[in-house]
Amino acid sequence: MDKTIYLDNAATTFPKPECVYTFMDEFYRNYGVNAGRSGYKLSKKASEIIQETRTELSNLVGVNDQRKIIFTPSATIAINQVLYGLDWSKIRNVYISEFEHNAIARTLHHLSKKFNFKIHFLKFSPDTFEINTKDLAPKLINDKPDLVCISHISNVTGYILPIEQIIEMVSVSSPIILLDCAQSIGLVDIDLSKLDIDFAVFAGHKTLYGPFGVAGIVNNSKKVKLSEFIVGGTGSDSTNLDMPSDGTLRYEAGSYNIQAIAGLNAAIKWIEETKTNVIYRKEKELTDYLVNKLEEIEEIQLYLPKDRDRHIGIVSFNIDGYSSQEVASILDRDFNISVRAGHHCAPYVGRFLNTNEGVVRVSLSYFNDKEDVDILIEALNEILWR
Amino acid sequence: MDKTIYLDNAATTFPKPECVYTFMDEFYRNYGVNAGRSGYKLSKKASEIIQETRTELSNLVGVNDQRKIIFTPSATIAINQVLYGLDWSKIRNVYISEFEHNAIARTLHHLSKKFNFKIHFLKFSPDTFEINTKDLAPKLINDKPDLVCISHISNVTGYILPIEQIIEMVSVSSPIILLDCAQSIGLVDIDLSKLDIDFAVFAGHKTLYGPFGVAGIVNNSKKVKLSEFIVGGTGSDSTNLDMPSDGTLRYEAGSYNIQAIAGLNAAIKWIEETKTNVIYRKEKELTDYLVNKLEEIEEIQLYLPKDRDRHIGIVSFNIDGYSSQEVASILDRDFNISVRAGHHCAPYVGRFLNTNEGVVRVSLSYFNDKEDVDILIEALNEILWR
Structure with a gap:
């Protein structure tokens, strides 16, 4: 062939x-234990690579704070975690673009069966892909946005959405903003410290050049505390039937995929070097x-x-x-x-x-x-x- | 050191x-693409390993039908998928053991804040670990079980719970039965074709000797169709905003972790050989x-x-x-x-x-x-x- x-x-x-394959295999062979659950050396080493990867990622996106990085097994789960974690009693108007992936579109559709909100489209011109500001401006006043979900880069057209322009336009009502960066982090510079974005979702296995099995949320929100979504063991406070009330652990039930995180660690280092x-x-x-x-x-x-x-x-x-x-x-x-x-x-x-x-x-x-x-x-x- | x-x-x-590390690395290097989303050869090869692993697993647990294997990224997510996927309007009495893991205990606790049901304990003697049948029998008649969640093997004591005995006792009201096999599949023989169990959850990285990142549900239920839990892209019927109504895809939104599945594939072959x-x-x-x-x-x-x-x-x-x-x-x-x-x-x-x-x-x-x-x-x- x-x-x-x-x-x-x-x-x-x-x-x-190459370093992703090599490091992933090597790390898993040497430190493939369950991180964050025990105090022994191997487990600490596994926990360290998690913290280091959080730090690397948080630096890459400009938030420079490893506590803002929530790991999930996939970007789909990250988006589900954000959307299911919101207080829907306060959300009436959701704005999305026509570029959205089903991770957002289907999840919103699913939520719309339970909660009473309306989905509006940020309209773009099919000829130029430019945003139709003329129609949008009055709409934003009539149907004030409570939540805006937008892709950074369209997975179908490669279009880099004008997120700064969109963020500025919707800022009339300080909505919660979710940015789907599955196709962008690692490929385009993004400084979340300068953008009024609450949650940015990343996929380890796409433009970050890491493996399947690790993705997550950059939790940059000052106004929203997400509810827990996936519930289970956190290796901490085991006799408490509630999930931890603070920290990333609240959103990270279950075993860490240390192999995938090691692969992502190597991938980010490769991106930093390249x-x-x-x-x-x-x-x-x-x-x-x-x-x-x-x-x-x-x-x-x-x-x-x-x-x-x-x-x-x-x-x-x-x-x-x-x-x-x-x-x-x-x-x-x-x-x-x-x-x-x-x-x-x-x-x-x-x-x-x-x-x-x-x-x-x-x-x-x-x-x-x-x-x-x-x-x-x-x-x-x-x-x-x- | x-x-x-x-x-x-x-x-x-x-x-x-050794074969798990080797095959996982080799497969990911050669076929590390997104399975089930495209028709090209590499993607078909990736899809084949998924189907083969489903078949292997379904044979290992006696159900001999690959369509009954739902893959999830972790056993915690598998348990969340089962429990959140149930119709709670029909569930009043839930029975669990004191051996349960927080994947079950916290999830039920979380659900109990939204739905009106009671959690009962299947009591075991602390001296012998035998089930207290005398107290249980009348309780099962008064508070008929709608759902029973039990560990197959306790992750703290290594106790192999008498699941046949429990299943027989609770059968008075044909409850939904969820068996947590995180510590058992691969280590003890289990033939789900002979047990009246609706859902058995497995963890790839424990007694199955596979890697982190793959786990799942043996869906053996004749009476329950689970609702979707994690919602998103399935690589199929993309313009339909609902999740597929049938098949495992309904429960498998997002990219498959093909590397982890390849590792599990090798692990199950190793178990079959050993x-x-x-x-x-x-x-x-x-x-x-x-x-x-x-x-x-x-x-x-x-x-x-x-x-x-x-x-x-x-x-x-x-x-x-x-x-x-x-x-x-x-x-x-x-x-x-x-x-x-x-x-x-x-x-x-x-x-x-x-x-x-x-x-x-x-x-x-x-x-x-x-x-x-x-x-x-x-x-x-x-x-x-x-």
Whole structure:
């Protein structure tokens, strides 16, 4: 079998930096015990790597306080923890974008069956992807936002949402703000100390180049104390039937996935050494190279923001006469190229892009290169010449 | 530093069989993509290992149907999924044992703030650990059980609960039965096809010798369909805001931890090759060896069932004049022996054993040997001679 060209990095970055595999295996072999439950040396070492990883992460996002990092097994669980942890008796108006992932969309839909709130859309122009401020301004006054959930980078279009602009616009009523950074932390600089964001969710296995099994919440809220969501043992105060009332433990029931956390630790160190802006520049250059090549193909329709500075890593398109699934299947079968087709767990983007059948999504990482893009472009041309 | 003697296997088995480390690393390096979301070859390979692991597990517990295996990131989340997934409007009387872990105890306590039900205890004799059938029989008629949650093996005492006897006794009202098998699957034979149990929860990283990050539910219920708990993307039917109404996907939102599942896959193959009864016999022999040695030390109080055939792997004790924490600290500091002290996330066991300060817990695995026990015994004697 020929080498596979992996272009599904928005699903999970693959491969990881070598140090992630190595350190994860090594740490798990040497210190693979249950952290935070015992006082012995091995357990302390495991606890130390957790604290160190919290510190690294908190520095990476500018909050510089390891107590603000809550670990969860997945970004989906992190988002569930935030949304289920809110006091819904106080929430009437929720604003989301059409770029949201089902981790947010389905969870809000599920909550809407129990609680009485309305979901409003921050509307973006399908031509430019710019936010429709004219319609939004009066709406924000009539239906004051209590909660705003937005993606930092769209997992379908690679669009970097104008979060500063959105935060400023919705600030009329000081809503709770949840930022879904699954596709952004590690790739774009983010300084949460300068943004009025309550909760930012990260996924270890995507732009952070860590493994599956670790994700979490940057809890930067001054106004909200989340209720517990997953309940269970915390290795502390065992005879108390309530979860700890303070600290990250309140949200971290069950055993820590020390192996995954060790992998994330190595990944963040790799990002710090490589530097986020270097990763960004390399990926941006490759993204632009891919976009330019795709634009040369007449039969291809691209779904891109007008402002290309707001676009990174993910390129979605369709080919006249083919469904997105057909394109992805042929690319895999005949060319060993891995891309994803369909709606990508983003329920509203199809409507926004005016495409019912989904899109072909090509998503890059630091480890892709121009040769990968060239092979893809050649394959697409071959499909069209058939 | 001398070699560490690790005797905290009830927290997590350590080390794992070599094949677990090797396969996990190898699989993640070669197929570390997002399973179940795409049709390309790598993703299919990742999906295959998930299906294969479901099949292996379902065979191991006798249900022989991979569709009955729901994966979760931890046993705590599995228990939360079951308990939050129940229809509480129909539940008045919940029976638990005093051996339950906080994954069950705290979750029920949390639910009791929202729903109107009563928690009853299946009472066991502190002298023999036998179930008090005389008091229980009339109670079961007055307060008919709607839900019964029991541990298969106590994580504090190593007591193998008489689940057949309990199931038979509570069957008067056909309650929902949840069995917490975190300390049992892989170590003791269990055939769920012959037991009237609705949900059995397993932890990949304990007696199954797999890694952190994978656990789950054997969904063997004919009478209950669980509601979804964690909500999010499933890589399917993305424009539908409801979770899938059927299948395991309903309970498996978010990315699969393919690395952890690969590790569990290797671990179950290792168990199948080694054979559960061989693992059991080796560990039982070592447990009895440890118990006999401890019984020779006058100052030690052991917490054991009368029927030693119902005891495996975990031995808890206290030493006159020392708190459990002191003993564990000295063993670690002076002898490099890792044991755990305290209440072990089991809120009622202290009351049951009549010890407020917790117990020293020594927990064995297949990879311990008599030399480990001898070193521990020597250390304990040295502490007492000081």
